[in-house]
């Protein structure tokens with residue numbers, strides 16, 4: 001589960017595991033998310049790839065597959081021979097993206113030269129405003145598909161970045177890989193970046209989106225049998241703490257009933273519920289312990305409905321037949337709201353996760369996943385989806401967040417920001433001052 005800044009020791013360990021394999025190889029194909037940040041390292045994947053390039057030398061090809069929300073810097077494009085990112089959000093082409101990266105590596109190993117173009121615009125874009133099937137991002141991905149269908153083009157990718165990482169060199173990157181034509185690759189990357197930049201004001205939520213109270217009122221009044229109400233500001237899938245209680249507080253204040261909230265992270269509350277036992281009443285101050293900026297512990301009194309060890313079979317479309325052990329979990333019923341409380345941070349993104357707790361999501365009027373856009377398995381069963389633009393570290397209104405380190409000007413923090421092809425993009429301008437020495441860590 002993504003979270004805050006990764007401990008340096010952990011990053012060094014993971015990097016070491018990759019680099020210790022980097023000898024006597026013909027080529028390297030890696031799957032990296034692309035937006036990892038560690039203590040003192042702003043662009044972890046870039047450091048990994050730089051050291052990997054040093055270890056294997058210039059003649060060994062490196063191809064990488066990335067998430068659509070990767071923070072790619074210009075140096076990364078120089079360290080690898082080919083890269084491709086997911087073309088879908090929610091991400092349902094993970095397998096195909098890995099396959100494309102591997103295919104590109106095999107092309108190079110077969111003696112074909114690939115060229116890559118890279119362009120980046122200073123645009124902080126939350127994924128919730130860039131789903132691949134709708135709106136402006138949908139149009140952008142049709143441009144990508146059209147480009148990829150042309151002779152000489154191997155792949156094209158748009159990496160929207162992880163807008164909640166407060167690193168200097170952030171933005172939307174366009175990458176085009178061609179069959180050796182470097183001018184074509186750069187021209188087309190520039191063209192994609194230019195269209196993206198020209199359309200920057202048009203990117204909007206792919207679903208209904210409202211402030212918290214309005215979203216709650218609309219969900220309660222909805223004619224649909226079930227509404228999925230996304231607590232988007234506290235999305236663990238994007239690094240949220242999962243302990244912001246603003247939306248839950250609004251639901252209780254509105255006396256909403258027949259609601260399930262998945263989930264609040266609060267180990268102390270879980271222990272209190274287990275100590276009380278199933279069927280017992282318990283009073284706890286819920287959440288608000290890690291993210292103290294966007295919320296505070298919410299005092300509630302409820303009845304313990306269920307205690308679980310948190311083990312279940314995933315059973316979903318993405319990772320079937322896989323036993324997940326997520327630690328102690330309870331369901332605490334507060335008035336008409338079933339709150340799933342977990343001892344570890346957890347993301348509820350599959351119906352199977354609810355069902356493992358004896359909860360049928362479609363039996364509820366309102367289901368609150370701490371997500372932004374719904375994952376495809378939730379979307380598949382959702383009669384209606386409303387996104388609450390709620391507070392938290394993954395707030396989808398980036399203008400409400402306090403950025404300290406991103407390069408400025410940056411759209412939309414600076415509405416008058418300008419960019420054109422040939423400008424020194426953020427990738428060239430930023431000095432990753434906190435990055436480790438390139439030769440270190442081997």
Ligand SMILES: [Zn+2]
Nearest residue numbers: 067068069091
């Ligand atoms: Zn992503």
